[in-house]
Amino acid sequence: MNYIIGAFKPACNISIAFTDGKNRKQVPMKKENGQMVMVPLFQSQENISGKISIEPALGKKVEHNGIKIELLGQIEMYFDKGNFYDFTSLVRELDVPGDIYEKKTYPFEFSTVEMPYETYSGVNVRLRYVLKVTVSRGYAGSIVEYQDFMVRNYSPPPSINNSIKMEVGIEDCLHIEFEYNKSKYHLKDVIIGKIYFLLVRIKIKNMDLEIRRRESTGSGANTHVETETLAKFELMDGAPVRGESIPIRLFLSPYELTPTHRNINNKFSVKYYLNLVLVDEEDRRYFKQQEITIYRLAETT
């Protein structure tokens, strides 16, 4: 029995270990099957180094045509599943063709790797970074092992960060002026602002502030746009009168946001909008959408 099972077992066990694996921050990542796994976190320009161990199954030898490790940055469109577009591809040859009889370890290092894009998992698109170890074999098929890792890139606080201020309205019906204190927010930021009612002739029931994420994939005629409402935050209950000013304070931390991604490799964009929605007593909605930029601020430790 053991023999038979052994026949279907992979010929060898490949493990990938990062140099600072124990100290490096691990973050959760959702796998394709929906499971969450902890993966190490990197940012652009970091050295990615470690060791590969290949351990043949007991008493077997592994015959190979060479061993290599690749660092891949891939974009996968869900409508084109399984077809990865590699925007980054680095290769290190680890071994020349030969046989492995016992556990063998290969160090590897990719130094100052350019990883301009962040790992992203959206509705229609996925951007991932992965280490791929390939033990090439002729007829038996290559043995491949993947190790995902996550990339997050931090931005400094923007030098220019104007507030968003706007007066909108429907003639003789509703005039409001709203203000958000910034146009660029980091992920744990707070949106402070206010809505000032200049004219109210409709019976407003309530007012919400929504955070909407717009993910567009593809280009030209094939563009897919997917919009999600990530937050629906009630700002006001009841009908204001002229002259009222309603405060806004929305903490972004509870929501699962990502930084804004603009035209990533010509494949996709992720943009964030603040949508101010007023609902009247007949459930008619009046809204105004404003784009905001979200960035990842370096976390101070």
Next chain:
Amino acid sequence: MIGDGGVDEEEKYLAAGIAGLQQNAFYMHRALDSNNLKDALKYSAQMLSELRTSRLSPHKYYELYMRAFDELRKLEMFFREETKRGCSTIELYELVQHAGNILPRLYLLCTVGSVYIRSKEAPAKDVLKDLVEMCRGIQHPLRGLFLRSYLSQVSRDKLPDIGSEYEGDADTVSDAVEFVLQNFTEMNKLWVRMQHQGPAREKEKREKERSELRDLVGKNLHVLGQIEGVDLDLYKDIVLPRILEQVVNCKDELAQYYLMDCIIQVFPDDYHLQTLETILGACPQLQPSVDIKTILSRLMERLSNYAASSAEVLPEFFQVEAFAKLNSAIGKVIEAQVDMPIDGVVTLYSSLLTFTLHVHHDRLDYVDQILGACVGKLSVVGKLEDSKATKQIVALLSAPLEKYNDIDTALKLTNYPRVLEFLDQGTNKVMANVIIQTIMKNKTCISSADKVEALFELIKGLIKDLDGNLDEVDDEDFNEEQNAVARLIQMLYNDDPKEMLKIICTVKKHIMVGGAKRLPFTVPPLIFCSLKLVRRLQSQEENAGEEEEDASVTPKKIFQILNQMIEALSVIPVPELALRLYLQCAEAANDCDLEPVAYEFFTQAYILYEEEISDSKAQVTAIHLIIGSLQRLHVFGVENRDTLTHKATGYSAKLLKKPEQCRAVYACSHLFWVDDQDSIKDGERVMFCLKRALRIANAVQQMATATRGSSGSVMLFIEILNKYLYFFEKGNPQVTVASIQGLIELITTEMQSDNTTSDPAADAFFASTMRYIQFQKDKGGAVGEKYEPIKT
């Protein structure tokens, strides 16, 4: 906004709300017990979501709110423990703001805010400012009011007041005040807005509901009133102007009225006094429909009480010229509110008057000025029909009386009677009664003719029929009124006879026009009043001897007046009364040794008896009165006396009923025997009368036997026996032991006779008479000797 369904429907919504709340509270408790902050927040937010309902009336909503409130107290305790366990308050403060729905979010925020202030990790003022700002998110009136009320509740003991443990920097009180003012302003705005939301047909219902909510708004003013650090300057410069600004600008009748009243009740008296101008300045700016008169009245009432509380505060009133300010404010308000009913106007003046009386006792001119202003306003409307207004006028006019305890003062007010003019007859009477009561209560003595003149001018409603309805008056009321007038007349007094006479003449002048119904009430007291004067003159004369006496005031002159007065009575006619009065006068004249006058009075009395008194009962009473009076009069010469006694005896014998005849006749016996007058001791004529009485008594017996078959009572005999005994004792020689003995025997026989009706009263009377004789016998001495021969 409130559900249209019926009451049942609403009950259902409430029940559902409570159920939801309890369920989530249960989960919340579980989370609290297991220290699960995340779940605690989640379930508390869900619990508070029940307060988002729009279907409940304020009353029911309150019920729901109170339940949530209780739960929030527990949550607050948990938060406090949580911070002790190391959860930072600021984190908690952020955490609760993640809630998506605003109402639960803000309730939680206020709850954590309370913990935050308590932790002192941030200045109270910053937290409070943040909370009060954030609460703007609730624009729904009902929910907003309750939320802010919650804020007010949890923050009350955490204001950065002076002396509070949360005291901040130099401006700490301003911060506290600012917070409360802002919350107040926002609450008031919401409260006022409620009126304008929803369908017009439910306006009244809304008003009622709003009224139920008013204390939520007013509580803020209470809080302000309790802030230690609010001194006069702060109140004057910031607190009051800010409140008034809100009150005036909200342009809402209900709110303006309630809040003005709140201001007046909540802040200290001396603050009001020092800011009188400001608060009064706001009054004309209120909506025309606001009941300013009540507001001002309350203000003045408060100030009055303040003034009454201690004399030390009075200088403050003078210093701020309180009267002038109030007076002009009232003028302005009346001008501004054209539609103010007259009762409002009068109420205002009445309050001002009360105020003036408390503060400026000595300023009668102010009082008169107020009354004058009142007259001015009343003259536009004319005679008052409105019962409210008349009531107010009565209050207005009563106030000075009560205060000064002295009608004198009121009599000095020239405008006082002018105000009275505007009252209808009934009220006029009421007022007159009040005046009289005051005089009675204080035993005020009215001591000059001028005052009497003024007084009677005031109470003329009682003195004479004013034009218009006559017959409506209830007899009992009428009697009471007139009795009051009678009592009043007794209160008029002056030591100086001359002035007193003037007073009497003045009163006479007034009461003489009173008409037939009143004279019987008013004449007697005046007559007695005059008689008192007569007696006084008499005694003065006696004491002062032949001192120079003003010729103008002589008893004679007074008697002339009296005569006229009684004559007026005879016209009505009330002969019995007139007769009594004549007799009284005669007695007085007797005391003054004015024989002709006394004779004249008696003559008048006799004429009345003969011509006017026809009722037999009345005659009996009259004849006894005459006999009684005449017996005492000693002024008459023999001739005159003879004439008079003769007449009296004659009248007695002519009475209709025999027993009465008998009694009158034996009474007449006294006319001939006056104990202390040696000149009048005519034993024979006494005996003659007694015998005549006996004859009549016999006749009575016979008549009784003839008509009823049994002889009547021996009562008359016993009575006559007593007369015998009296004169016997007094030494009338005509009354002998034999005659007494004979009479006793007669009585005994009669009593033993078979056909005598037994009369226990007579038996007892006879027995006691006999005992008396025995008693006198036993006494011994001269009397005993005298009685000795009489056998019993």
